[in-house]
Amino acid sequence: MTPTKTFLPGLLPVMAICGLAFGIGQLDAAKHYGIGPLTLAILIGALLGNSLPTLSGDRFRGGLALAQRRFLRTGVALYGFNLSVQQILQVGSTGILIDVLVVTTTLGLGWIIGRRILKLDAETVLLASAGSAICGAAAVVATVPMLRLDEKTVAEKSAIAVATVVCFGTLAMLIYPLIYGWLGPDRFDFGIYVGSTVHEVAQVVAIGSALGDDVASSAVIAKMIRVMLLVPFLLIVGAIRAKRTTGRHEALPIPWFAVGFVAIAGVNSLGIVPTPIVDTLRTTGMLLLTAAMAALGIDTNVGRLGKAGIRPLLLGGVLFAHLVIVGGLFSWLAAQFAA
Numbered sequence: 001m002t003p004t005k006t007f008l009p010g011l012l013p014v015m016a017i018c019g020l021a022f023g024i025g026q027l028d029a030a031k032h033y034g035i036g037p038l039t040l041a042i043l044i045g046a047l048l049g050n051s052l053p054t055l056s057g058d059r060f061r062g063g064l065a066l067a068q069r070r071f072l073r074t075g076v077a078l079y080g081f082n083l084s085v086q087q088i089l090q091v092g093s094t095g096i097l098i099d100v101l102v103v104t105t106t107l108g109l110g111w112i113i114g115r116r117i118l119k120l121d122a123e124t125v126l127l128a129s130a131g132s133a134i135c136g137a138a139a140v141v142a143t144v145p146m147l148r149l150d151e152k153t154v155a156e157k158s159a160i161a162v163a164t165v166v167c168f169g170t171l172a173m174l175i176y177p178l179i180y181g182w183l184g185p186d187r188f189d190f191g192i193y194v195g196s197t198v199h200e201v202a203q204v205v206a207i208g209s210a211l212g213d214d215v216a217s218s219a220v221i222a223k224m225i226r227v228m229l230l231v232p233f234l235l236i237v238g239a240i241r242a243k244r245t246t247g248r249h250e251a252l253p254i255p256w257f258a259v260g261f262v263a264i265a266g267v268n269s270l271g272i273v274p275t276p277i278v279d280t281l282r283t284t285g286m287l288l289l290t291a292a293m294a295a296l297g298i299d300t301n302v303g304r305l306g307k308a309g310i311r312p313l314l315l316g317g318v319l320f321a322h323l324v325i326v327g328g329l330f331s332w333l334a335a336q337f338a339a
Helices: 003-025 028-032 037-051 058-082 085-117 122-147 151-183 190-197 201-211 213-228 230-246 256-270 275-298 302-308 311-338
Strands: none
Touching: 003 028, 003 037, 003 058, 003 275, 028 201, 037 122, 037 151, 037 275, 058 122, 058 213, 058 256, 058 275, 085 122, 085 190, 085 213, 085 256, 085 311, 122 151, 122 201, 122 213, 122 230, 122 256, 122 275, 122 311, 151 190, 151 201, 151 275, 151 311, 190 201, 190 213, 190 311, 201 213, 213 230, 213 256, 230 256
């Protein structure tokens, strides 16, 4: 069988879902509510995959696997065009420190609550915690290759993690404007607070835009720096998983797609790539990530998801409360020290 015949049956529904999700994601209503293409793709994919179970069969497997692996890795690397050194300098050391504190404490709390109290499996805890701590659905799909799981397991656990992001990221859209109205603009840099604590990039953009240009600018930059922290997280997860799988220390598995993300961000900082090309590559990266989420959605079995019960949502709720309360405390303390 030729490569085209191997991949095409699975890629056709993936690309159709990708196009639909990307199109809906560009609508003003979707942007207003912070509903991005990645979230839409896995939801539409799960709906279609469960309505037509044959879509996850052997005939479609080649295309689904291609999207879940190659498209995913390439999309993460191209995501580097959304970040530059100039943006990092704009928020300064305070913004970077807050991001680091938020990410590390959220991951640590997620592991303690998820594993020791809720007794969830390690993979679900890692994916849900990464989604809350770093960058929502993008962090979930980027972490998947480091776990070395089979495709069915990946789809189910990814869908569980994305569900927590959707649930509490949507709640953030309602809560943060209320917090801003209550606290006002003078307590601390509210944009850094939003960028360092809200799940999805799309949600950060939506909240920031609703609260004004100043908030939106620092919120997006703080969020993109938080995305950069995905790279050391993936390296650590890869090293730990390799040791536990083999029982011995091995050479550190390098997530080349994450290294590509950093390298591309560096190139983007130089300003040597023409703006139209950068815009095209950004869009291409988002399309590839959206296609990966569509493939994961098709492979998601709602019946098996139900077995996870309410515990993943409880984990997501605890992490959301941590982000809102402790993340706000970090921003307030940073403002006091800077005064």
